Amino acid sequence: MAYSVNISVEAPIENQIQEITYDGQEIYQTPLSMSESLAKLAQKIDFSKTATDHLRKEPDSSERGEEDGSTKDSTSFQSSLWPWDSVRNKLRAAMTEVCVLADVLSVAKQKRYMILDPVPQPDPIPQAKDMAQIYARKKALASAAAVLINGGDRLRATQNEAARNRTIQDFHIELLRLRQNWRLKKVSNSIIGDLSYRTAGSKYAQTGIFEVTKAEEEPSTSTSPPPSPGVAPPVKQTSALRVTVPSELQGVAYIKVMCQKGQEDMCSANINIIGSSHPVSSSDLHWQQRLEAAQNVLFCKELFNQLAKEAVQLQSPIPHMVVGNQIMATVLPGLQMIIELCHSGTGKKSSSPQNQSPDHDHVLEHSLHQLLREVHHKNTHHPFPHPSSAPIDPSKRRCLAGPNAADRHQLLEMSKRYIHCLYYYYFVIQYYTVY
Secondary structure, X not given: OOOOOOOOOOOOOOOOEXXXXXXXXXXXXXXXOHHHHHHHHHHOOOOOOOHHHHHHHHHXXXXXXXXXXXXXXXXXXXXXXXXXXXXXXXXXXXXXXXXXXXXXXXXXXXXXXXXXOOOOOOOOOOOHHHHHHHHHHHHHHXXXXXXXXXXXXXHHHHHHHHHHHOOEOOHHHXXXXXXXXXXXXXXXXXXXEEOOOHHHOOOOOOOOEEEEEEOOOOOOOOOOOXXXXXXXXXXXXXXXXXXXXXXXXXXXXXXXEEEEEOOEEEEEEEEOOOXXXXXXXXXXXXXXXXXXXXXXXXXXXXXXXXXXXXXXXXXXXXXXXXXXXXXXXXXXXXXXXXXXXXXXXXXXOOOOOOOOOOOXXXXXXXXXXXXXXXXXXXXXXXXXXXXXXXXXXXXXXXXXXXXXXXXXXXXXXXXXXXXXXXXXXXXXXXXXXXX
């Protein structure tokens, strides 16, 4: 009888072929590492088989081999074993189990050897580790925000300090503010502005042209003694613009109305738009105040010019007199009204007395404003011509059809009336022509 012989077969050095492509190229598997090969060999060991099971199977095989000729050899082999071999194997197995139990107890007692991870359960409450991470992130964000806020405060303080120490503002910013309030245009290399009321319908001959230039930086040469160390010196704000106003429009102007009976002044009233009748140096005024004062002078001159024109054209039993800057009109016998244009602060002698009454009549101001506004409205709204033959221009009702939102029916009715009027004028002309 042939005996079974164990043959050890070693794996070839070449790697196994994983895939062969259509073009004949062979793709090999990557070789196993030492850990992977050890795991593969460990999987082949059957740990369920113990040494006692192997010893129990050996006597059974010896009994079955009595019929064969090899029974003598197997019995002789079994008899050659140590007599206390079974006891030794049991003691070894018991010792192994005790060692394993001791290792398990030591691992369970001392956490440094092993951590027993529990079964994860869905917990809506975040764990302590997550909360610690959240708190750490919040603290980091708060510190970063504090750094940014401190930097922004420093930049803001630096800008405020620079703006406080800056005596001359930016030219373009000042020009933008000037453009928002006044009419400007660029002529060649200069900037020209207009103070007149021509856009409202004024036809006054005097122009209100002013020029805008860039102010030059004045050197800081101060002869005054230095201030005390505890008191900060006042910073004088200087504009970057320089406004050049004509000499005719400089100073302060207002209109004064007086009623006299003989040589006695019965009442008087002043009309001053800007609210100040005392001249101020033009160098001390801001460009906005200078332009407002110049426009007030232009307004008073135009208003006085219109009053003088109407006083000359008005037919009265006692003619009115216009002498210089005064209009004298006789209202009733013995009662005379004097309208005077007062303009001061131009470097020449003022045309009004120095002791002026500060009274301001708002009713008279409103009436004169309304008078000048009506003149401007008539200058811009010219009526259509009305020849004696026929009204060829649109009627007043038809001119108001747009603002009154007239519908199609009303327009047709106006057209019919217009045609009827044409027929009427035509028959009237024919009648007077024949007869």
